[in-house]
């Protein structure tokens with residue numbers, strides 16, 4: 566049972582200072598997520614300051630301490646790991662700062678941690694791949710370790726290889742760089758040269774930056790026998806999936822902007838003293854290129870083609886609806 570609080574116009578949590586501490590900000594998932602955070606905070610009348618740790622976990626931990634010292638009202642955390650963050654986060658909580666995290670393994674009491682149900686994301690995309698290959702074929706997998714969502718997706722990938730013994734991994738690579746999509750494209754080009762026509766049936770790309778790079782390499786090489794099964798979605802990804810002859814067939818995704826908005830709403834619920842859960846997994850959807858129309862689609866109109874998309878009711882309180 567959730568505790569609801571009566572919030573009148575006078576007690577609305579306006580003008581809150583919000584720090585968004587990100588492990589990294591790479592690609593369109595991150596930019597649409599930041600837009601969601603900013604849009605929701607601004608709708609409530611607060612200010613957001615974004616700290617990008619450029620993939621350095623000790624820098625990320627210092628940013629949490631910086632925000633705490635500055636006395637912000639709310640700290641939102643994006644990615645990172647508990648081994649690096651649990652102590653600075655505890656210092657923030659001890660000062661009464663509200664903390665909501667996304668995509669990490671923090672377990673400090675009082676923190677709400679949201680994720681995209683990475684097990685379901687990975688399984689939905691992989692199941693579509695297995696069914697399209699009818700359980701037999703060679704795949705290339707693009708993945709990077711060390712990130713909580715990636716480790717969870719990989720748990721499902723291991724189960725997938727056991728479930729479908731007729732599907733063989735012929736190559737696996739991936740790294741998170743400032744140019745992830747471009748670097749993936751170059752690596753995929755090398756793989757395509759190594760495995761000529763007929764030796765690869767599909768690519769499983771566990772991040773849209775990977776799917777973008779792989780799709781561009783496959784298309785440029787004219788290897789139209791290879792289909793890409795991805796994770797994540799953005800306006801740029803939709804454009805790429807809708808291109809004539811695009812290898813990117815399927816993706817499993819949530820709306821990154823909505824992730825950002827949900828994270829903010831939980832933080833504001835904490836500020837007014839409402840009860841919030843410790844964990845919240847946002848349900849992902851499967852988007853197959855075949856359901857998309859011929860004309861270009863954006864994330865905002867996707868609900869017309871993917872039932873349920875864009876209809877999240879998560880973390881809404883009655884008082885918020887009045888500010889929206």
Ligand code: SR1
Pocket residue numbers: 594668681709712714715741771772773796797
């Ligand atoms: C390197 S981690 C990248 C992932 O973070 C978010 O969970 C997105 O889904 C992206 O795939």
